[in-house]
Structures are given as C-alpha cells and as structure tokens.
Amino acid sequence: MKKRTNEFLESFDKIDLEVRINYYVKTITIILALALIIPLYSSVVVYSNYNVSITFIFEYFILLGIYWLIKKEKTQLAANILVYSILILTFALFYTGKYGIRDVSVLIFPGLLIFTGIIFNKKKYICFSTILITSFTLYTSLEIYGVLNSNFPSKITFATVINANIILIMTFIGVYFLTNDLRTSMEKLKKTGMEFFQYQNQAQEELIKSEKKLQELNSTKDIFLSVVAHDLRSPFQGLLGISNLLSAEFDSLTKKEVKQSIDNLSEGLRSQYLLLEDLLQWGRLQRGTIPFEPQREDIFDLISESIQFFLQSANNKNVTILNHSKPDTFFEFDRYLISIVLRNLLSNAIKFSFPGGVILIASELTGNKLTIKIKDSGVGIETKFKDRIFKLDSTFSTPGTKNESGTGLGLLLCHDIIIKHNGKISFISEPGKGSEFVFSIYN
Known part of the structure; x- marks a missing residue:
C-alpha cells in the first residue's frame, strides 16, 4: 500500500x-x-x-x-x-x-x-x-x-x-x-x-546500429583502397615492362616475339578493364545507384556472348570452353548484372585453368529457379581460402596458372548481384582438381 x-x-x-x-x-x-x-x-x-x-x-x-x-x-x-x-x-x-x-x-x-x-x-x-x-x-x-x-x-x-x-x-x-x-x-x-x-530504447538501438554500420563502412573503405592500390599497381608494372621492351628492342625482336608481347599487353589491358569495371559496379551496387531491371531473356544467348568475350584469352592458354546450356532457355533476370557474374566466373575459370584445360558451362531450369554451373579443371581453391572467397580482403590475392593477377573483388560482386536477385551462390573445390561455381536465381 x-x-x-x-x-x-x-x-x-x-x-x-x-x-x-x-x-x-x-x-x-x-x-x-x-x-x-x-x-x-x-x-x-x-x-x-x-x-x-x-x-x-x-x-x-x-x-x-x-x-x-x-x-x-x-x-x-x-x-x-x-x-x-x-x-x-x-x-x-x-x-x-x-x-x-x-x-x-x-x-x-x-x-x-x-x-x-x-x-x-x-x-x-x-x-x-x-x-x-x-x-x-x-x-x-x-x-x-x-x-x-x-x-x-x-x-x-x-x-x-x-x-x-x-x-x-x-x-x-x-x-x-x-x-x-x-x-x-x-x-x-x-x-x-x-x-x-x-x-529512447529505439533511438539507442538505432545509434548502435549506425555506429556499427559506420565502422563496417570505414573498414570496407580501407580494404577497398588497399585492393585498388595493389591490383592496379602490379599489373601496370608488367604492362609498362612489356611496352618498354617493345620500344627499346623492337628492331631486334622477331615477329613472333612482337606478337606475343602484343598479346600479353592486350591480355593485361583486358584484365585491368575488367578490374576497373568490377570496382565501378561494386561501388554503385553498395550505394544502391545501379539499376535493377529484370526482363525475360534467353540465358543461352547470354552465356554464348560471355564465352565469345573471353575466347581470345582462352585460346592464349589453350583452354577449351564448352557451352552445355540449352538454347531458348528463357528466364526473368537483369541481363547486364548477370553478364557481370558470368564474366567474372569465366575469367576466374580461365585464370586458374592449366594450359589445355576444359571449362564446362551448364544451365538448368526447374520451375521458378534457374541454376548455372561453371566448372574448370584447374588448380582448385585451398581450404584456408574457402571462407574468404565472397569477402573483401586485401590480403587475399592468388595469381593464376600463368601468374595472372587478380583479387576476390569480382567474386564479392557476383555474390552481391545474386543476392539482389534473391538467389544464392556457392562452390565446390578440391586443390589440384578444379572448382565448380554454382548460382541460382528465382523468378
């Protein structure tokens, strides 16, 4: 009382x-x-x-x-x-x-x-x-x-x-x-x-979330800048070396050596272009400014275009790309974004394939789900790297079978794009036997 x-x-x-x-x-x-x-x-x-x-x-x-x-x-x-x-x-x-x-x-x-x-x-x-x-x-x-x-x-x-x-x-x-x-x-x-x-409690929770988000953004920014500095600088050193060699010893080089140098220069520039494209699109995706426009498209045509884009790179390593997807497989997705996913997965498959290797691409349509598989017979992924594949990490950079440079940013971009399609992406890999990346998207 x-x-x-x-x-x-x-x-x-x-x-x-x-x-x-x-x-x-x-x-x-x-x-x-x-x-x-x-x-x-x-x-x-x-x-x-x-x-x-x-x-x-x-x-x-x-x-x-x-x-x-x-x-x-x-x-x-x-x-x-x-x-x-x-x-x-x-x-x-x-x-x-x-x-x-x-x-x-x-x-x-x-x-x-x-x-x-x-x-x-x-x-x-x-x-x-x-x-x-x-x-x-x-x-x-x-x-x-x-x-x-x-x-x-x-x-x-x-x-x-x-x-x-x-x-x-x-x-x-x-x-x-x-x-x-x-x-x-x-x-x-x-x-x-x-x-x-x-x-008051809600405001405090929002403040904690905002502070945590800010810390994550600052950490991501630092890693992002480190990735850009590393992956832009290293390839350009190689490109500058090739161009200096052509300039200084052009008269003494055979046509075959000149062609080989030009092919290497072209491949390096293509790699840098893809890296810059990934950086640009990932930044837009993080800011939410990239358009998302799903339309009914033929996935077979898009896979064929992506293969054609990397045909020269594959030929340079004597790598064969097989398209086992079925023609007239129509599904609703954002053509531009899915093309970024295919290009990154194909680029990695070529990068980590041994000369004379085979890359297999297949698609499967079941109900409202479209599944795409890209399998190579390359070096595979070491167990210690599997948890870092879809994360931005400045220390995670593995050279290809011919010392091609690169970073995990492309796979991170693939992951975010698939999530935007309400899908999921995963992989199976065994060191020395190759990797298989699988992603599924839903209507």
Whole structure:
C-alpha cells in the first residue's frame, strides 16, 4: 500500500499544474459537500421513520452499485439502473413522505408509467413497469396492514429529504468525475512515459546500429583502397615492362616475339578493364545507384556472348570452353548484372585453368529457379581460402596458372548481384582438381 501511494504521489507531481489545480478544486468541493451531507443525511435517517430510512439506505447502495458498474465499463447497464432508481425512488419518497394512497402523490404512479412509455423501448418499459407495479403493490399492502408510517416526523421536512438526495447525487457525480479524470491523466502519463522509454530504447538501438554500420563502412573503405592500390599497381608494372621492351628492342625482336608481347599487353589491358569495371559496379551496387531491371531473356544467348568475350584469352592458354546450356532457355533476370557474374566466373575459370584445360558451362531450369554451373579443371581453391572467397580482403590475392593477377573483388560482386536477385551462390573445390561455381536465381 505504501509503495503504491508513493508511486501515485510521484506520478501526480508530473501532471501539469493547471490539471492539478483542477483536481484540488474538485477535491475541496467534494469534501465540503460530504461535510454538509453527512449530518444532513444522518438526521434524515435518525429522525425519520424506518421505512424512509430503509429507502435512503437502499438508495445509497444503488449509487455504490452504479459506481462499480461504471468502473467496470458497463456504462449502459449503469445508466439503465440509474434511470430506474431515480424514478422508483422519486415515487417511493413521495409516497412514504406524505400520506400514502390518500395523498395526491399516488398520481405519480400512472404519471411515471406514461412518461417511461414515451422514453423507453418495449423491453425496458416492461422491466420498469414490473418493478414500479411491484413497488406500488408492496407499499400499498404494507400501509393497509399498518406496517408503514407514511408521515415524516416534525423535525424532518420533505424539503430536507429532497435536498439531502440532491446533495448526495451531486457528490456521487463529483467523485466519479474526479476519479475518472485522475485515472485518465495517470494512464495518459503512464502511456507517455512508456512511449518515451520505447523511443529512447529505439533511438539507442538505432545509434548502435549506425555506429556499427559506420565502422563496417570505414573498414570496407580501407580494404577497398588497399585492393585498388595493389591490383592496379602490379599489373601496370608488367604492362609498362612489356611496352618498354617493345620500344627499346623492337628492331631486334622477331615477329613472333612482337606478337606475343602484343598479346600479353592486350591480355593485361583486358584484365585491368575488367578490374576497373568490377570496382565501378561494386561501388554503385553498395550505394544502391545501379539499376535493377529484370526482363525475360534467353540465358543461352547470354552465356554464348560471355564465352565469345573471353575466347581470345582462352585460346592464349589453350583452354577449351564448352557451352552445355540449352538454347531458348528463357528466364526473368537483369541481363547486364548477370553478364557481370558470368564474366567474372569465366575469367576466374580461365585464370586458374592449366594450359589445355576444359571449362564446362551448364544451365538448368526447374520451375521458378534457374541454376548455372561453371566448372574448370584447374588448380582448385585451398581450404584456408574457402571462407574468404565472397569477402573483401586485401590480403587475399592468388595469381593464376600463368601468374595472372587478380583479387576476390569480382567474386564479392557476383555474390552481391545474386543476392539482389534473391538467389544464392556457392562452390565446390578440391586443390589440384578444379572448382565448380554454382548460382541460382528465382523468378
């Protein structure tokens, strides 16, 4: 009890001053009303005959019952009982307060029947009429047999009784509105506190997420810059070496040596172009600025185009690329983005294939899923690198079978593109026996 009181006082202090003043005024008014009604009500009960006292006590308990129903949010039932009680008690007070069936107050009985017949529906009218007729019959019978004394004693006037009832009802109404307003304000204050607490927790969680995201972005930026610095610088050193050789010893080189140098230069430039393209597209993908436009396309045609793009590179290493996908295999995907995936996977397959190796590409359409497999017979992937394949890592850079440079950025880009298609990508690899990359996308 003490704990609840302390909580109430702490909450009450947080209510606006204007609202608190309103509560103080209402409380003082109710206290004054109680100070007036208690002696007045007591005198009516003490100095009246017992039937009037019983009527007042009955009225008191009816008001308590109505208050309880309102607190239980049964307002419709409480309103009906209140109307019934006011009408019945009005009849009872007039009847017992004057001269019973010999007084003009008996006319209240048919008057109430007519009045309620106008304002009540059929069901309520039958209910009220039954109660009223029963009350009238009971009062009349008790008076005939001399049980009731229908006169007020000289110390109590009829006006005193009416005033006591009016003050009692007004006090009841004041108590109800005061407690209702106080409860509403407390609930509103509690709700506001809970909302603020939830908002504070949510803001704190968002702040933690933002801080974590910022740390990840900073880490990614550092790795990204390291990758760019490493993978752009190293190949350019080789390209500069080839160009310097051609420039300095062009006259002494045979046509075959010149052609070989030009082929190496071309392959190096192609590799750098793909690297720059991957860097550009990955950056756009991270910023969310790359367009995503899935359309119904033939995957066989796209695979054929990708093979044609790397045909010269494959011929230079004497690597054969076999397209086992079926023609007219239509599916909905973003042609440009999937072409980036195919180019990166094909580039890696050629890069890590031994001279004379074979690369096999196959596609399979089952329901709403398209699966593409690219398998090579190259060096494979060491176990220690398998967990880093689809991650940006500046320390993860494996040269090809002819010392071709590269990084895992292309595979990271492939992973993000497939995820954008609500798909998944995986691989199976065994060192010395080759690798098989598989990705699936869904309509």
